[in-house]
Amino acid sequence: MTTIKITWKAFGDQPQRGRFISSVEVELAKQVSDDFRICNAIYKVTNLQGELADFGASLAEINLWETIKPKLSPTRTHTSLSIGDEVEIDGRAYICADLGFIKVSEAEIRTFPDGAIWSVLKKEEVA
Numbered sequence: 001m002t003t004i005k006i007t008w009k010a011f012g013d014q015p016q017r018g019r020f021i022s023s024v025e026v027e028l029a030k031q032v033s034d035d036f037r038i039c040n041a042i043y044k045v046t047n048l049q050g051e052l053a054d055f056g057a058s059l060a061e062i063n064l065w066e067t068i069k070p071k072l073s074p075t076r077t078h079t080s081l082s083i084g085d086e087v088e089i090d091g092r093a094y095i096c097a098d099l100g101f102i103k104v105s106e107a108e109i110r111t112f113p114d115g116a117i118w119s120v121l122k123k124e125e126v127a
Contacts, residue, residue: 002028005088006042006068008081024071028064039087039094039101042068047080 007023045065048055052062072079081087085096086104093104 002030002038003090004028004038004042005086006046006081007086007088008078009084009086022073024068024073026067026071028067035089035092035094035103036101038089039096042087043081043096043101049079 003025004027005023005025041061041064044057045052045061045068048057049065049069052065068079081096083096083098087094087096087101094101095104
């Protein structure tokens with residue numbers, strides 16, 4: 001079993017608290033062995049959504065989107081991952097960069113008064 005948490009933080013290090021920050025947690029039946037591949041798959045499915053089949057997505061990718069979609073907040077502003085958003089896979093965190101993902105090796109977690117969370121100071125490149 002693999003637990004994945006996707007956190008949309010959006011638009012830099014000063015998000016409008018509560019408006020753009022939301023998280024979804026899903027479980028996959030099988031263990032994921034390649035975090036980089038799952039991060040890229042999550043990026044793909046959250047950006048293409050209902051058009052996955054038109055862009056040659058695999059059945060696994062379509063099923064991943066169908067697992068994420070019902071857990072999305074009805075007040076969300078978007079589903080596409082972008083720079084600064086995070087994917088956590090069984091406790092290992094990755095931040096969406098301008099090209100690919102960066103593994104979070106050490107993070108400072110900041111909690112705002114309304115409960116919104118912002119993190120990540122130290123990062124390492126993921127090949």
